[in-house]
Amino acid sequence: DAGITQSPRHKVTETGTPVTLRCHQTENHRYMYWYRQDPGHGLRLIHYSYGVKDTDKGEVSDGYSVSRSKTEDFLLTLESATSSQTSVYFCAISDFDSYGYTFGSGTRLTVV
Amino acid sequence: DQQVKQNSPSLSVQEGRISILNCDYTNSMFDYFLWYKKYPAEGPTFLISISSIKDKNEDGRFTVFLNKSAKHLSLHIVPSQPGDSAVYFCAASEGSARQLTFGSGTQLTVLP
Numbered sequence: 001d002a003g004i005t006q007s008p009r010h011k012v013t014e015t016g017t018p019v020t021l022r023c024h025q026t027e028n029h030r031y032m033y034w035y036r037q038d039p040g041h042g043l044r045l046i047h048y049s050y051g052v053k054d055t056d057k058g059e060v061s062d063g064y065s066v067s068r069s070k071t072e073d074f075l076l077t078l079e080s081a082t083s084s085q086t087s088v089y090f091c092a093i094s095d096f097d098s099y100g101y102t103f104g105s106g107t108r109l110t111v112v
Numbered sequence: 113d114q115q116v117k118q119n120s121p122s123l124s125v126q127e128g129r130i131s132i133l134n135c136d137y138t139n140s141m142f143d144y145f146l147w148y149k150k151y152p153a154e155g156p157t158f159l160i161s162i163s164s165i166k167d168k169n170e171d172g173r174f175t176v177f178l179n180k181s182a183k184h185l186s187l188h189i190v191p192s193q194p195g196d197s198a199v200y201f202c203a204a205s206e207g208s209a210r211q212l213t214f215g216s217g218t219q220l221t222v223l224p
Contacts, residue, residue, distance in 0.1 A: 031210050042215050043201060048211060099146065
């Protein structure tokens with residue numbers, strides 16, 4: 001989607017390795033989010049950010065950490081990947097004048 | 113415990129007929145509701161929303177109805193088109209919180 005990009009689009013990694021996913025926006029939006037999508041669970045919030053260096057945990061934050069050192073970048077790190085973290089990860093952005101999100105195209109992560 | 117529930121994982125409808133997708137919620141503090149559409153290998157895209165002060169909102173072929181007493185909302189698509197085939201997610205927001213809680217999604221298939 002225009003204004004928000006995720007990288008990589010696909011990744012296969014081994015159990016126990018650290019993995020970092022990147023979300024980059026050009027919209028200068030204040031809020032950024034990481035969700036994971038799994039069958040039967042829909043989209044579940046992992047972490048979110050409401051400004052540079054301001055982050056908080058979501059519903060399924062165990063095993064994940066985030067950082068936001070610049071407005072445009074929001075990084076999601078799996079400290080030691082496990083098979084249960086195989087999922088599709090979506091980044092989203094929003095601003096103070098809107099309840100809706102704009103989503104990125106997603107990162108498909110497979111942990112083997 | 114899921115606060116937003118979409119109890120029908122899938123729905124098939126004939127082209128030209130009405131599609132009705134349902135969503136229930138348990139958190140009475142939710143006051144803004146949204147529907148997103150998702151095609152394979154893409155991020156969800158915003159479709160339509162409704163504030164809790166309204167009971168209906170229309171946008172072209174799409175209408176969302178909100179029944180606060182029943183904690184139920186529905187999305188009507190009339191007439192349904194093959195291009196509407198996608199996964200539809202219901203989402204809800206509480207007050208000034210900038211986090212959306214999503215349902216598990218309904219796969220809509222519109223048959224030509």
